Amino acid sequence: MSSDQDHLKETDTEARFEFKKEENSAVRSDKGLTEEVIRMISEDKDEPDWMLERRLRALKQYQNMPMPTDWPGQPDLTELDIEEIVPYIRPDVDKREGVDDWTELPDEIKDTFDKLGIPEAEKNALSGVGAQYESEVVYQNMQEQWEEKGVVFMNMDRAVKEHPELVKEYFMTTCVPPSDNKFAALHGAVWSGGSFVYVPEDVTVEMPVQAYFRMNSEGMGQFEHTLIVAEEGSEVHYIEGCSAPKYGTHNLHSGCVEVFVGEDAHVQYSTVQNWSKNTFNLNTKRAICEENATMEWVSGSMGSKATMLYPCTILKGRGSTDTHITIAFAGEGQNIDTGAKVYHNAPDTSSTIESKSISKDGGRTNYRGLVHIADGAENSSTAVECDALMFDNESTSDTMPYMEIEESKVDVAHEATVGKIGDEDIFYLQSRGLDDDDAKKMIVAGFIEPITEELPIEYAVELNRLIELEMEGSLG
Amino acid sequence: MARLELSNLHAEVADGDEKILEGVNLEVESGEIHALMGPNGSGKSTTAKVIAGHPAYEVTEGEVLIHLEEGEFGEDIEIDEDQRTWNLLELEPNERAALGVFLGFQYPAEIDGVTMTNFLRTALNAKIEEREELFEDEESEEEEADEGFETSPMEGPADEGEVGVAEFQQILQEKMEQLDMDEKFAQRYLNAGFSGGEKKQNEVLQAAILEPSIAVLDEIDSGLDIDRLQDVSNGINALRDEQGTGILQITHYQRILDYVEPDHVHVMLDGQIAKSGGPELAEELEDKGYDWVRDEVYGTA
Numbered sequence: 196m197s198s199d200q201d202h203l204k205e206t207d208t209e210a211r212f213e214f215k216k217e218e219n220s221a222v223r224s225d226k227g228l229t230e231e232v233i234r235m236i237s238e239d240k241d242e243p244d245w246m247l248e249r250r251l252r253a254l255k256q257y258q259n260m261p262m263p264t265d266w267p268g269q270p271d272l273t274e275l276d277i278e279e280i281v282p283y284i285r286p287d288v289d290k291r292e293g294v295d296d297w298t299e300l301p302d303e304i305k306d307t308f309d310k311l312g313i314p315e316a317e318k319n320a321l322s323g324v325g326a327q328y329e330s331e332v333v334y335q336n337m338q339e340q341w342e343e344k345g346v347v348f349m350n351m352d353r354a355v356k357e358h359p360e361l362v363k364e365y366f367m368t369t370c371v372p373p374s375d376n377k378f379a380a381l382h383g384a385v386w387s388g389g390s391f392v393y394v395p396e397d398v399t400v401e402m403p404v405q406a407y408f409r410m411n412s413e414g415m416g417q418f419e420h421t422l423i424v425a426e427e428g429s430e431v432h433y434i435e436g437c438s439a440p441k442y443g444t445h446n447l448h449s450g451c452v453e454v455f456v457g458e459d460a461h462v463q464y465s466t467v468q469n470w471s472k473n474t475f476n477l478n479t480k481r482a483i484c485e486e487n488a489t490m491e492w493v494s495g496s497m498g499s500k501a502t503m504l505y506p507c508t509i510l511k512g513r514g515s516t517d518t519h520i521t522i523a524f525a526g527e528g529q530n531i532d533t534g535a536k537v538y539h540n541a542p543d544t545s546s547t548i549e550s551k552s553i554s555k556d557g558g559r560t561n562y563r564g565l566v567h568i569a570d571g572a573e574n575s576s577t578a579v580e581c582d583a584l585m586f587d588n589e590s591t592s593d594t595m596p597y598m599e600i601e602e603s604k605v606d607v608a609h610e611a612t613v614g615k616i617g618d619e620d621i622f623y624l625q626s627r628g629l630d631d632d633d634a635k636k637m638i639v640a641g642f643i644e645p646i647t648e649e650l651p652i653e654y655a656v657e658l659n660r661l662i663e664l665e666m667e668g669s670l671g
Numbered sequence: 672m673a674r675l676e677l678s679n680l681h682a683e684v685a686d687g688d689e690k691i692l693e694g695v696n697l698e699v700e701s702g703e704i705h706a707l708m709g710p711n712g713s714g715k716s717t718t719a720k721v722i723a724g725h726p727a728y729e730v731t732e733g734e735v736l737i738h739l740e741e742g743e744f745g746e747d748i749e750i751d752e753d754q755r756t757w758n759l760l761e762l763e764p765n766e767r768a769a770l771g772v773f774l775g776f777q778y779p780a781e782i783d784g785v786t787m788t789n790f791l792r793t794a795l796n797a798k799i800e801e802r803e804e805l806f807e808d809e810e811s812e813e814e815e816a817d818e819g820f821e822t823s824p825m826e827g828p829a830d831e832g833e834v835g836v837a838e839f840q841q842i843l844q845e846k847m848e849q850l851d852m853d854e855k856f857a858q859r860y861l862n863a864g865f866s867g868g869e870k871k872q873n874e875v876l877q878a879a880i881l882e883p884s885i886a887v888l889d890e891i892d893s894g895l896d897i898d899r900l901q902d903v904s905n906g907i908n909a910l911r912d913e914q915g916t917g918i919l920q921i922t923h924y925q926r927i928l929d930y931v932e933p934d935h936v937h938v939m940l941d942g943q944i945a946k947s948g949g950p951e952l953a954e955e956l957e958d959k960g961y962d963w964v965r966d967e968v969y970g971t972a
Contacts, residue, residue: 618726623780625764626723626773627790627877628798637793641784641860 228254228277233384236283240387245363246355253373253383260377263503268561268593270501270530275475280446283387341400347393348404351420354391361393365424370453371479378477378503382418382451389419389450394429396457403432403465403651417448423464427457427485434654435466447475448499454482456490458512463491465650467658470498472529478504486512486541493649495658496523496533497665505563507536510544510575517546522646522658524665525558525590534564534581534595539572539605548579551643555586555666560593566607567599576606583613584642586635636663672740673771673884675699675722675917680733682721691717693942694733701884701917704907706928706953708921709939710961715921716777718939719889723774724764735759737770743884744771748806769801771884773916775874775891782861787873790861791880792839796832798881846879850906867894868903875906878916886910887919892927904930925957938964 233254237247262272341348347358355362367373373383392404425431448470456462462482470476476499482490492506508517519535537546552560562581583592594611616638624634640647640659647655675698682692692714699705709715721728722735738756741749759767782790834842843857852872862870871891878886888907892900908931910916920931928936928950936952937944938961945968946952956964 617780620780620782622723622725622764623776624782624790624794626768626776627794627881628765628768628801629794630763630765630797630801633793633797637785637790638782641782644784 228257228381228384230254232283236385236387239283240352240355242355243359245359249367249373250384250386253367253380256373257377257380257384260380262377266563267595268532270503270532272475272477272501274500275447277381277447283385344398344400345395346398346400347391349391351389351391351422352387354422358391358393361424362391362422365422365453365455366420367451367453370455370483371451371481375479378449379451379479382420382449382479386418386420386451390421390423390433390435392421392423392425392431392433394423394425394431394460396426397428398426399430400432403434403463405434417450419450421450421452423452423454423462425454425456425460425462428459429457430461432463432465434651435464435468446473447477449476450478450480452478452480452506454480454490456482456484456488456515458485459487460485461489461491463493464506465493465654467495467650467654467661468497469661470502472498472500474499476502476504480504480506482506482508482517484508484510484512484515484517484544487514488512489516489518491518491520491649492535493520493646494522495643495646495661496521496531497661498529499531500529502531502533504533505536505565507538508546509538509540510546510572511540513541514543515541516544519546519548519550520646520649521548521550522643523550523552523560524662525552525554525560526665527556527558530559530561532561532563534562536565537567537577539566539568539575539577539602542571542573542575544572544575546577548577548581549645550579550581551646552581552583552592553586553639553642553662554583554590554592557587557589559591562592562594562596562611564595565597565599568602568605568607570601572602573604575602576608578608578610580610582611582642584639585613585615587615632667636666639666672701672915673743673917674701674738675772675885675919676734676736676738677718677722678734678736680718680721680735681731682717682728683731685727685729690731691728691942692721695939695942695944697919697937697944699885699917699919702911702915703935704911704918704920704931704933706920706922706933706936707939707944708923708936708953708956709945711923713939714942715939716889717942719774719887719919719921722759722767722772722887724759724762724767730760737767737772737885739770739884744802744806748802750806754806765797765801766805768881768883769798769805771882773878773881773883773886775871775878775886775888777889777891777893779862779870779874781863781865783863785861786858787861788839788843788857791843791877792832792834792836794877795834795839795880799833842880846876849909850876850879851902852876868896868899871895871903872899872906875903875910878910879906879914882914883916885917885919887921889921890923891920892922892924900927901930903927907931925953928953940965940968 230251233250234247237250263269367383371379373380394400423433452464454462454464484490490508494506496502496504506519510517517537521533521535523531523533525531534550535548539546546566548564550562552562554560560583564579566577566579568575579596581594585592592613596609598607598609600607616635620638621631621634624637625631629637639662643662647658650658677695677697680692680695683690695718707715717728721730736756736758739750743750757770759772844854847854847856850872862873865873874891891903895903904927907918911918920933933950933953936948936950938946938956946964
């Protein structure tokens, strides 16, 4: 490649990702998805051959699958040109220990951190430019505690090398194979970073496993993979704290989460995510529950231009249980298409879906859900409740709950409400001294309370604050 | 002492031309209890809503003023000569609240997910803050930059506002005891699933906490059984006796006036105050209904 071309590439990428310092990235792949790019990623990670092979197989599957375009009311993906995307950027870790880079961050991000009230050190950590040291220490302390019990909690890239058997068995095999959908295939080809959690039989991890560290060490990972394996009788709560706005303005986030919930095991996966407003957020998240297992999804989806995300649980074992609690917020120019999927494939299984969405300034939220009760899944029950709250007449909200019930001895309930923030409610609060904005914030805070209630306090507070900021239109 | 003054107040529905108020004149002072009576559709509730600033009504003529005196809001707030009289019609509902006007709703909103404690403390602090802004020396009035939150999200919510959580808990507990309310109330969601009586009691509790100069209570007696009516009435009397609140009590019936004895009674007919008098007027209405007032005023037979 000539130096002229090099220059072109640099400028292009810089514009695309709004990198403030080019030395922030040590390794950057070419644009688009080619075998060379995949090989380069794998080589840079020093991966074993089997992982490279999986990547290449996923790439082929990706190339043979069409983009989803014809779902009723689905977000418009025509502006998404994957061939224009740089799938892999490894930040230069050494450079990121300095906190001086803080001043180099885009204003909107600095502003957001300020408004969130995040102290300087933490801001640097969250923005991926520094303070990594602190997080690393915390992470290691916790890790020692867990290691004694045989718990594994590490970066997914590292897990490929250190726990190849487990990764070989579970990584994009039976839960989310790359053939599942276009973006799962894409993910399988270019995935990078993420978390690996393994909890041995009968071990309870008392503290929530938090993935804040991952943001620090990966910073810009747009295709992170989360793999959670909870063996029989174990219990773990995994929290992904991507609650700070992402550094940079990437075009595509396509993460993948796979959860294996063993017999009598209990896994809660919580996430509060806030993406920059030009991100296409297209993910696949799925859990498989064995007998009497319990899976809980708690998620707040904020930001992005378009989100398509339907966390899915397969209730494979008799007596297994699933709970979904989700919230979505769409402002101007945003289309958040989210919901839940549950497959009742065994008798005595139960699921609960509680979905809340808020839209304002012409934003659009969709609830898209699928509950499938297989023939023979006797005595299963499902309850779906979706509530939409709209700020104004320009905003829209659609509910598309699909129910496929093949068994007659089941209990199925669905309830949906759509409402505008009521003038009478606002007036009531105003008459008590709250101004118009605070009144709306209070109503929204109450509306999302079932979700914040499920989250540890710091995440609940962040979720509330992020929503308040969205309501003020303060987030870029 | 504060005085609420309605003069020649005309109002209509904002998105129509239906006239509802046609020249209402009324004065309520701190420490007084006024009963505003009249048949359905005579404009009583509209009067209450217009005072509080409900957006569904448009005032076409007349004034709603509040006159304040030095020391109205304690020593912290100095009230200059030229800030003693405010035209409520120029103010937002929350600003009216900050100036000491309270509306007790006939049908209070139900706000799910917001605990009573959280709501009441937020309201109390919002009112204190708004008051400071209204009475701030204009020269020092600068747009304050939004400096965000003071604490990290990792430390939990900031204890924002003048009245802190612990201090507020105490205030709330005290007021609830006075009103004979179950302490579980504090953790329930604002009016959500409250019985009719609980909602009314809650309105009085809010007035007790926000300490308004003038409280307009819109049919606070409707839907109450006799025990609850007594509780609510005791609460209203306490507002007047302990806080010196002036009460404008809107009601259909004489019943509540047995417990909350009015100093003045007004009869509203067709968007106007047709007749005013002392407590004996309410008794007369109880006996004879409203038609005789109509006959007297319009001279019809």
